[in-house]
Amino acid sequence: MKRHRAGSRLRAIAFVCVVVLAGMAGGAGAHSLIEAGNIYDSGNQCVWGFTSQQHAYNSAITRSLTNEMPIFQLPRTACAYANPRPNGYLATRWESLKWGPNVGRWIMCGTQGFEYGGGSEHGIGRPTTGCGAGYYALVGSHYVYNGGWLGGHLVTGYEWLSW
Amino acid sequence: MRSPVLAGVAIAALSVGVGLAASRSTEEPMHVPNPAAEEVMLADRFGNALRCRGRFVLVRRSDLGGSVPTMTPDQAVQSQTRARLGYPVATGRISPSFEGFSCAKNARGVETGDVVAHVTEPSGRASMRTLESTSD
Numbered sequence: 001m002k003r004h005r006a007g008s009r010l011r012a013i014a015f016v017c018v019v020v021l022a023g024m025a026g027g028a029g030a031h032s033l034i035e036a037g038n039i040y041d042s043g044n045q046c047v048w049g050f051t052s053q054q055h056a057y058n059s060a061i062t063r064s065l066t067n068e069m070p071i072f073q074l075p076r077t078a079c080a081y082a083n084p085r086p087n088g089y090l091a092t093r094w095e096s097l098k099w100g101p102n103v104g105r106w107i108m109c110g111t112q113g114f115e116y117g118g119g120s121e122h123g124i125g126r127p128t129t130g131c132g133a134g135y136y137a138l139v140g141s142h143y144v145y146n147g148g149w150l151g152g153h154l155v156t157g158y159e160w161l162s163w
Numbered sequence: 164m165r166s167p168v169l170a171g172v173a174i175a176a177l178s179v180g181v182g183l184a185a186s187r188s189t190e191e192p193m194h195v196p197n198p199a200a201e202e203v204m205l206a207d208r209f210g211n212a213l214r215c216r217g218r219f220v221l222v223r224r225s226d227l228g229g230s231v232p233t234m235t236p237d238q239a240v241q242s243q244t245r246a247r248l249g250y251p252v253a254t255g256r257i258s259p260s261f262e263g264f265s266c267a268k269n270a271r272g273v274e275t276g277d278v279v280a281h282v283t284e285p286s287g288r289a290s291m292r293t294l295e296s297t298s299d
Contacts, residue, residue, distance in 0.1 A: 086236065087236070087243075088239040088240040091234075093230070095198070098206055098210060099190065099192040100212040102211060103212040103219055104193060106192070106196040106203075107204040107212050107213075108203045108204065108206060108264075109262070111227050111228060112258070113228030113261075114232050114234075115257065116232075116234065116236065116242075116243070116257065128262065129262065131210035132206075132210025134190070135192050137195065137196050139198045143231070143232050145232075145235070145236050149232045153199075153230065158192050
């Protein structure tokens with residue numbers, strides 16, 4: 001009976017240790033910062049963006065969309081159809097920011113400058129080594145040219161990453 | 164005899180967990196990033212805000228590529244064409260990537276107050292660029 005109680009206690013303590021260690025490792029394990037959605041909508045021209053940091057890979061995707069079905073003139077549906085543009089008309093970038101607790105502001109960890117493409121979708125991405133443990137957020141910038149650059153930024157939520 | 168030891172281990176584990184949680188909560192961001200801000204601080208190699216000559220360094224976001232496209236589509240296509248012709252391996256990229264910042268030093272090894280950025284050029288080649296600090 002005594003041995004049984006000691007065994008239960010041992011299992012309970014082991015469980016607590018595993019939970020604590022799992023919590024500590026949580027930041028380094030599977031993590032993802034993702035934000036997606038329409039950034040600009042004027043009816044005929046919509047700009048949709050996707051910004052993400054997943055498993056030490058930062059990426060951003062820009063889509064050029066429209067309300068109007070190009071061929072069959074089906075009913076208008078908000079930002080539902082691809083709106084292909086010539087090469088150079090889609091622009092995408094991202095920047096990775098880390099919270100600097102000693103300065104109370106976001107500090108730049110790394111950035112991939114604007115790249116340009118065409119069609120209805122343009123994506124960029126590259127691996128990142130991060131800047132040590134801390135809270136991170138990713139900013140994606142998504143633009144489509146239509147007489148001027150239309151679009152804006154997506155900012156993900158922040159998450160603790162231990163790298 | 165075993166119980167006090169196990170209890171000690173449990174208390175230690177809980178202390179680490181509580182300590183870690185406390186350290187995270189005190190460091191938690193107070194606001195979301197503002198991508199439209201014209202200036203930005205940089206992370207040093209330890210992940211802290213970079214300090215040169217004893218001061219936190221600010222640089223212009225435009226020196227890091229900016230947050231709004233600066234080229235017209237025609238200019239972008241011309242740059243892509245030049246990049247394809249000029250680089251031994253076509254990457255399709257025309258803008259540099261920045262990751263890693265440190266203090267610029269003069270020939271005597273004294274910090275100038277400006278910043279050296281570690282850059283991956285569109286060609287894929289690693290290089291360094293000096294960024295002017297806008298700190299007072």
